[in-house]
Amino acid sequence: MATETAEPVTVPGTGRAASVPGTAPSRIRRIGRAVLPGPVPGANGAALYRRWWLPWLWTAPAIVCAVVFGVFPFLNTVILSFTDAKPLGGAASFVGLDNYTRMLGDSDFWLATRNSILYAVVVVPLMVLLPLMLAVLVEKNLPGIGFFRSAFYTPVLASSVVVGLSWQWLLADDGLVNTWLQKAHLIRSAVPFLSDSWLILFSAMGLTLWKGLGWYMIFYLAALGNVPKELHEAAQMDGAGAVRRFWHITVPGVRQAMMLVGTLTGIGCLRVFTEIFMLGSSTGGPGGADRTLPFYIRDVGLDPISGNAGYGSAVSVALFVLTLGLTLLAQRLTKEDEA
Amino acid sequence: MRAGRLTASVAGIIALTLTAAGCGLSGGGSGGGDGTAGGCKVDKGNVGSGKLTGDVKGQITFQTTNLKKDFGAFFNGVIASFEKAHPGAKVKWIDDPGDNTFTQGTVADAQACTLPDVINVNAPTATALTKAGYLLNLSVKDPQVARPFVPSFWKSATFQDASGSAIHTTLPWYTGGVLLTYNKDLLNKAGIDPAKPPTTLFGLFADYEKVAKAGQGKFYATMANPIWRIPSDFDQMNIKTLSADGKSAVFANDPRTTQWVAWMAKLYKEGAMPKDSLSSSNDPSTLYSQGKVAYGSTNPSFVRFVKQNSPSIYARTAVGQQPYDALGRASAGAPQYISVAATSKHAPVALAFAEYLTNAENQTAWCKDPDVVIFPTTTASLNDPFFQNVTGSDPFSQARKLVADQLKTADTNQTNLSPAVQNAIVGQVQLAMQGKKSPAQAVKDAQAKANELLKQAG
């Protein structure tokens, strides 16, 4: 059973790092560089390692893992994208840029691209903010808060089979949501959550948010400890309400965690497959209108009978470029915002 | 500044890739003097013409798809008696948990040249593996192999190799059968005589329409997703879905396809199917068990499911013969096959075990298992009194009798569509059902999309 966190709120924090006085703003700025490669603040000159191989030794396992199980397989994909390889072996020949020119003229590819981008554009801002609000809600040590914190994390643990079944049960025409809406006289006929292609897409987004809420709440809880409590107290004295304090103190304080969550969610959104499959079945919604890029890769590239691994690889490369591009764009935008 | 460096790094990676691409293409090809199958090096005897020779000695792997949980004792028994009859032969049984159209593990194994020696495959997997050359051509490797099977079954149990010619790469194993299952009460309410099932699909659709009128949204006839009906309905109506070589779609050339889509659109609009089942992966089982859908799944095992899960609905359930329509005979349902991998290191053992597993004696024994409603594919098994003298009037016994009758003439003539092509066709029909396209347009577009996929597959 959930046990209460050890320190009641009345005991002020005495963490190791916090006990070292560093002025709050500079600390926040430092956190602000957390995921970006960049000059590390306070780098006191070029303290080059005397033994040049030392840093490589420490990072070697991570590099090897990323290269052997990520970069190399993906290079193989890039190679395949210039061929007409089939998913199940056989001879492949070099076809130049054919797969890429086909892709540019393929309306289903563009539909999938639109869905993937839309998914990211809608979900990322919500996924950056909602878990943060939730983290603020459970940050304070109230009686029973341990139970709530654990409970909010449970959607992450539910198996996708069960999630699919329960969401279908929620969203069906005679499901819970429609029944409640009808009882409240908000609607007359059922909202077609599971048969309208737009609503399927938005329902899938809801599912993604639901699954990610508790997950990212944890990230934020870890980051909220960085927001100086004195700032909140001072603002409260000045009469700032909860909403104002959230926007003016909490949000700037966890800015870097927000960027991290935004980046991770963005990458995740561009990879969405399961949610669409659960709510729109194997066709990806009526007429395949809800297919995302990974869904499309499965259809055109991985099908063992009619798939074309070459074309599927080209779409994979496009997905990678899109992911990279959007990540860079987001970082650029937030930087300008900062300036 | 930073972005500049990043761009440079990315450019570096791309350059590296292109270099690697050059190497990859020039360095391909496999050496060695033995035969090849699906890009793998294999024993010469496994490919080409000529009977398979060699001792039945060595260890093989036998893979089923999710059967261990229910039938562990049966298969262990078969394996033990095979090993006893063939000293020196050993069989290792593995059971893949997947039950999707394709088990990803099987596909990955094929690519890695590590397929199990004897594999239980369904029609789509057999189609894919035959096309890529991963399976032994059984009628060449053992000219006697056809003997035990029902002739109509054996004749139709072929798959196309890369050149498009039909070859026997599978042994028919068991089949589920196809029939109509329905809720008598709901049919009576709609004014349909449960004792006289229609003989055509459009006749069945007309009955669905009656159910829609009687149900008024309280109950339905069936589920909307056309994925349950494509291509089996086309096959039953004798509409050709694909050309003879399987390389292009031709269903749009038959005017009855458009009529069929128009019927589906009309039924959906009139409420014969729940609106939210248009692109749902749920088959009728759940709603049928709640008495909300009049027609259940066409799989005879479904009757057992209803009996276990909702006894009250089981009491109202009856079964009827499937509409034979233009085909004039029954379809065999989703048949399961046994294949031998061309990459097998002990092909003689594998072939011997495959034939042993599918022989009349073992088939009959398994079909008598009280936990299954499956049907054998050998003549001797079908002649067994167990299938011939079905007694009892409960739906379960009735189902068994009906399917046993069908199987004497049934064949496995189903069109084998790849999941992607099937989804492409289904998707367009869904659009017609939503009223976003005319049936004629949807059929035309479906054919174009299917052709695009078939073309890219070469």
Place this chain on the structure above:
Amino acid sequence: MTTAVEKPRRPMPRWREYGRPRELVVRYLLLLLVLGITVGPLVWQFLASLKGVGEDVFGADASLLPHHPTLRAYREVFDQVPVATYIRNSLIVVVLSITSQLVFSTTAGYMLSKPGWKGRKAVWVVLVASMMFPFESIMVSLFLSIRDLGLVDNLVGVWLPGFVGAINVLLMRGAFLAVPREIEDSAMLDGANEWQRFRYLYLPSAWGAIMVVTINTFISAWDDFLWPLIVLRSESHMTLTLGLSRLQSSSFGYDQRVVMAGSVISVIPVLVLFVITQRWFYRGVSAGAVKL
């Protein structure tokens, strides 16, 4: 989960010490609302798994509470599949993953947070890029590597591609970057070497991030389905998620209650672990020592 409210171990503080009454009421109402949204489906699944044969699981008529609660479905799960073997295998993968992820993501993250060596940006680019490859496109190559290493049908093959994840390295890097420079400078003056600074200075101040890495690793190792499906063959090697998927054989019809029960069984160990660890985890948070 019967007691929604728990008492702290310390001498009971007065309620008003937690805040104004109106604010407290609003807070708890919000907490309960989110609770309903997040655990609703899981509770539904648990209740459904207790339903007897003949009770509706789905649909408007299906009641939430089972009329004839029974543990039949759980017995079925244990009868049909070797749950204990599956759990053991999952634990092996989880322990291997957590160990390697913690060791290597902290060391790599630490070095990446340090200035003064050439190539760290290139390493960063490789790591970030490796997070962006769609798994669908690298799955097959990955399997071929595992085959060449002779690790098919081996739990090591399941673990290996995830022995250290780029996301965790970046998380740790961020946490180390946030450690105030001044502490390190003073430690350097004290003559602490690289390892000592890492071990006694940086690791303790990155407690929260370490917990996040642990939890994330646990969940992804526990939950992964597709990759174990491709690598594993024998039943005696299957992990829990993979093994329990057998309960869902659609070819002969399956009992949804049993599937639900299987799912509950797979969630419980994770839930227990989380309830235990969240205590340590949030201790770090409340102390304000956590950097991300």
